[in-house]
Amino acid sequence: MHFQKLTVVALSGLAMAHPGSHEHSSYSIASKRSFLRNARRSLDLCANHLEKRGINERARARRAAMAEANKKRAVLARDLDEVVNTSHHSSLNVTPNTPESELFSANPTCILAPEGEVGPFWVKSELIRSDIRDGEPGVPLILDGQFIDIETCEPVQDLYWDVWSCNATGVYSGVQSDMNGNGNDKSNLNKTFSRGIQKTDEDGVAQFYTLFPGHYSGRATHIHIIAHTQAHVLPNNTLTGGTISHIGQMFFDQDLITKVEATSPYNQNTVAITKNADDHVVKVETQNSDSDPFFEYALLGDTVEDGIFGWITLGVNVSASHDSDASYAATLTANGGVSNSDSQGGF
Ligand SMILES: *[C@@H]1O[C@H](CO)[C@@H](O)[C@H](O)[C@H]1NC(C)=O
Ligand SMILES: *[C@@H]1O[C@H](CO)[C@@H](O)[C@H](O)[C@H]1NC(C)=O
Ligand SMILES: *[C@@H]1O[C@H](CO)[C@@H](O)[C@H](O)[C@H]1NC(C)=O
Ligand SMILES: *[C@@H]1O[C@H](CO)[C@@H](O)[C@H](O)[C@H]1NC(C)=O
Ligand SMILES: *[C@@H]1O[C@H](CO)[C@@H](O)[C@H](O)[C@H]1NC(C)=O
DSSP: OOEEOOOOOOOOSOOOOTTOGGGGOSSOHHHHHHHHHHHHHHHHHHHHHHHHTTHHHHHHHHHHHHHHHHHHHHHHHHHHHHHHHOTTOOSGGGSOSSOHHHHTOSOOOOOOOOOOOOOSOOEESOOBOSBOOTTOOSOEEEEEEEEEETTTOOBOTTOEEEEEOOOTTSOOTTOOBTTBSOTTOGGGGGOOTTEEEEEOOTTSEEEEEEEOOOOOTTOOSEEEEEEEESOEEOTTSOEESOEEEEEEEEEOOHHHHHHHHTSTTGGGOOSOOOOGGGOHHHHHHHTTSOOOOBOEEEESSSSGGGOEEEEEEEEEOTTOOOGGGOOOSEEEETTEEEEOTTOSOOO
């Protein structure tokens, strides 16, 4: 098992503005920078408070238990394969030798996710559910996110964490667009893979079972997030109302991406890979700040194909509203996905 601390990306020049200037929206770079500086300071000040309240300790224990439980599941599945294929193979060597207590002993990095760009592919009113794989192929990815209020240093309970990302070959579900795979594929509007919403618990934590995203033209591998506060749940398990307190994008270490992209079906994607160092959103979310919008991760088995456990702590300003920045490509309804005719993201 392998634990990797984030590397600081050296940014080389501004990347071409992938899918359009729309992503830059009305939220100015100057105000982002000032948010980054303030919020990072707030999170640093929060560290002692979180430690005293036992919140960091519980986060470490939870993440270790989660990794352990899922590692066993991954190992079991492989043991079965081994028994079927080679009956004399010892299963001992599949146990990773590094104990979790060591892996997770480091302080959780209080990572500030700055306000980022919503991008052109958000689908509104997705289902509240933890397993968002919908049977798509790819490398299993467990996400564990913890949300901390940067004004009070307290975990944000009952926050709804909305995530979306593309599939192994770089296409988002729920969106019909020439910028998103086959623009004539109307059936994609009804698909919901790699999209979902989860509510945070008393420690400000929520988790997803998803798939490691692939890549598409002009962007580094990323996962989008929106944090909804004060939203209400409808009987059909979707959200209504509330405020969007945070919009951002999360990233992965380049060497991890390289390993995943070497596996099938990721390696069927012939679109050139854009590296973190060349991605304009990585740049905006990290420049002039200590912000680190990268998932920390551990492998759940010996190779990435056994699964990846990724976690991140996000500072959120729950007094803020970013509703006007949250343009959407479509809405999931009882009649399936419906394109948003007002979408400015149709490029
Ligand atoms: C077991 O055999 C199947 C079918 O040939 C193969 O797909 C799978 O990768 C094998 N598993 C192992 C652990 O070798
Ligand atoms: C990704 O999604 C698109 C659109 O739904 C689909 O055509 C494609 O087959 C998917 N990729 C994989 C690897 O399943
Ligand atoms: C949080 O957002 C509110 C409303 O926009 C703002 O007044 C306040 O300064 C922000 N707090 C921090 C720490 O950025
Ligand atoms: C859920 O219910 C709302 C309110 O009735 C409705 O507008 C929406 O289309 C429904 N969504 C789904 C996915 O069924
Ligand atoms: C999408 O799903 C709805 C409701 O299940 C169905 O009526 C509609 O025909 C589907 N659309 C496509 C393009 O498959």
